[in-house]
Structures are given as C-alpha cells and as structure tokens.
Amino acid sequence: MAAQRGQRNGVAPGAAEVTAPIPRVTAGGPEVPAARDRARAIPEAAVARLAVYLRVLSGLQEQGAGTVSSEELAVAAGVNSAKLRKDLSYIGSYGTRGVGYEVSVLIGEIERILGLTRKHSVAVVGIGNLGHALANYGGFPGRGFPVSALFDIDADLVGIPVGGIPVDHIEDITRVCLEREVSIGVIATPPPAAQGVCDRLVAAGVQCILNFAPVVLQVPDHVEVRKVDLAVELQVLSFHVARRADGPPPVRRTVNGRVDGMVVS
Template identity: 75%
Template sequence: MVGQRGRRNGSAVGRKLATPDADNAPTAEMPAVTEGDEQQRARAIPEAAVARLAVYLRVLSAMAEQGGTTVASEELAAAAGVNSAKLRKDLSYLGSYGTRGVGYEVTVLVGHIERTLGLTRQHKVAVAGIGNLGHALANYGGFPGRGFPVEALFDVDPDLVGVPVGGIPVSHVDDIPQVCRERGISIGVIATPPPAAQSVCDRLVAGGVQCILNFAPVVLQVPDHVEARKVDLAVELQILSFYVARRNGMVVQ
C-alpha cells in the first residue's frame, strides 16, 4: 500500500568506506558522524527515498535474522525491487557507502536506517475505530517488535467500550485527549467511518499526537506541526485495476 500525504495538515567512525557509485570503487576514510549531521541529512532525504529506506530495513532485518553479515548493493537492490543506482543514491543520504569488494555490513546499515527513521525509540500508537480493520490492527502482533506498541483503543459503541481487544480495554472517543496525554501516544491511526474521521483527528491532535495514519476516505485538516498520511484502499485497488487493464490491452489510448 502506498500512503499519501494529507493536506497541510550509530555513526560510522573511522571505517574504510567506498564512494556511492559502486561497491568496488576506491575506498576513502569517512569522518565521524555527529547526531547533528544525521539530523541534517534526514531533513534532506526526499519522501520517496524515505519509503524505500523502510523497505531496505525490512529486507536487511530478514537477512540479519538469517545470519547474513554483508550484502552487495546488487543483491539488496534486487531484494527491495529497485535498481542498484537508486539504492546507492538512497543510502548515500545516510552517509553510508559500501566497502570495496564486500558491499554493506548488514548490522551497520540497519543501525543507520533505524536512526534515520527514528526507530531507536518506541512510538506508542492509538487506534480509533474498532471495527473489522481496527480489530485487525489492535490484534496484529508485528507492531510491538518493530517499535510501535498499540497502547490505546477508542470507539463510540457502548458494547465495545470497556471490552479488551488485543489485551487493551477500549476507551470512548470522548476520552481521546486525556488518554493520549496520559499514555504518551505519538501516532494515531484512524479507522472510523468517514463522517467521524475529522472529529477524531481533532481529538488526537488535542491529546498531543504528532502523526496520524488515516484509513478513512477523507482528507483531514491538521495543524502544521502534525503529519497526516492517508491510506485509501479503494484508490490502491483502482490503480491496480489500471495495470491489469493495460496488460490486457483494455486501456483506451
């Protein structure tokens, strides 16, 4: 799924590193990278590259779990579904370049990407709207291990309020600001019907939530300091329909 932005709403110290053009290019001594350097680099990364970094991290994490220690750019690019030049360009934003004749160190690269994506600390998540999608999100066991523990659930249904889902009692949407502040929620997920999405969004913002992932098919209005991303499953299916039609010669030119 491809998210869409809403309306405004370890350092590599002293390692022999290669240029970003190829794994077996001449090596050069890389200066120490400070936290300020990493923050400045992170601000310069294009949004499309950020999305690919998340894909690289998933691939690299799987490699690490299987005992992999190094990976060539061609291998990582193929596993991530991009070309080698684009991958090396993306990783150059991190100041991370492959070692000549070896490629990239998996654990080092994982560390670079995790720091850039802000994954060195947990981000507590709240889900509003405990229908079928909300239930699935609340019960998904993969979030905590990736640093996104679901810590709060909200709904308006009196038959749901107070009932544990995924081990967490459902709170009423009216309590969103207080609960989010008390539990330090930083990411809110909206899985409500469209008419309720904006009011729920406003409550999340009032509770100090900094980022919102919106599954409702509406465009949210958020303050400048809040990041909102929209995931519209119907739009994604329509895009896939276009590709099916094009491959079957059904698209009128």
C-alpha cells in the first residue's frame, strides 16, 4: 500500500520510482530516450495546464479562430507565454514561427496526449448531494467521460435513475464496474466509507480514482489518485486572509516608525 500520489505538488517520491522508466543504463551507449518516453517526460504540472489550454482552444475554435499566438493563448489561460510555449514543446512542435499555432492542430494534439481520443467510463460512488450533482453534470465535463455507473449503500436508492443512470447497490460494484469497463472511479461518500469503497474499486480493476472525501486514501502503487478537498481549499484561502491581516502588503511593517531604515512618518 502506498499513499496517494502527486496531488497539488509533484509526483510522489517513492511511488514515482515504481512507474518511472528505469534509469536505463542501456548497454553500449548513453541514454537513448525512446520516442515513447516523451509522454513520461511531461511534468505533471504541465499536464494539468494542457487540459486548461484545451478548453480555451475549444472556445477559440467556436469563435471561429484559425490560429493563435502563444501570447494570446497564454493570456486566455492565465499563464505567461514562456510557460505556455514550454508546455506545448513537451508534446511536439506544432507551431509556425512568425505566425502562431493552428487551433485545430493544437486541439488534436493535446487531446491525443491526454488520451481523450478514447472514452473513459466513470463510476460515481455515493449518491448524496454531491453525488447527485456529479451524476447530473451530464456526460461529465467535456465529452469523453460518460458516467456509466452509480452506486450507493442505501437500498432505497437502488434502481432510481439519477441523471439518466439507475443507481446500483454498492455490493455489486465489482461486477458492474467490470461489465461496464469503468476506468475512473469517483468517490463522493462520507469520509468513513471512502477507504472501503476505494478498496472495492481497486479490486474491480479501476486504476484511477478521483476522491472527494476528506480522507487520505491508501492505494496500491499502480492506482492513480487525485483528490478534491474542499476543506483544504478553504483553509488555504483562510491562510492567505490571515497573512494579509498581519503582513504589510505594499511596504514592510513599521518598527518604531521606521521601515528598513527609512523614516516613515
């Protein structure tokens, strides 16, 4: 059991070693990064941004844009253009110097890298308030992530359709997930139930989990977990409010009427 990996910072240390390409001390020559390794080489942080670029690009395409410059795209995505170009360079060279990027080409390449050319069935476990909201998201954000199974422990909910899908009992999770080839499990249960649900999902062959329960899940190394933690988000914001309260935003706090040696008042 390894703790969950790469969330809101890098990829986990120990865990990474397992999946990472073996240091590759190829006999008879220096390291020869195979073309396939390219994907591995994309920083996790860049992957998340590629998803953002993709959304922005889709918007541009709907507006009929044919090409974009790195600067335009960067502003729309809320990053600086150097970072954007670096991110795009991880997936290849699809721009034209002096011109920019062709929107449709970029969309295609990012979708390919993110694996969006294939559909990923999603199962939502825990049909409470949040589970309802998730199930109703309708095909889930962007196409490509059809919700194909819902589970709850409450027998009264079983059979009732939510967002068009009937709820199954959690006991059937393994069978149903296998049948419907679920590749992503979403945990929206109360905290105490989360680890148990996670274990069942893993047993059912689900390799990726999106966890909304405020619990640190323990999973085997080959399972990828991402978490969305409301409490953490709010507390980080709270920290910033607090910082602002003490800290001297524009100029350093005064000490005896002085600021860094400069007389202030």
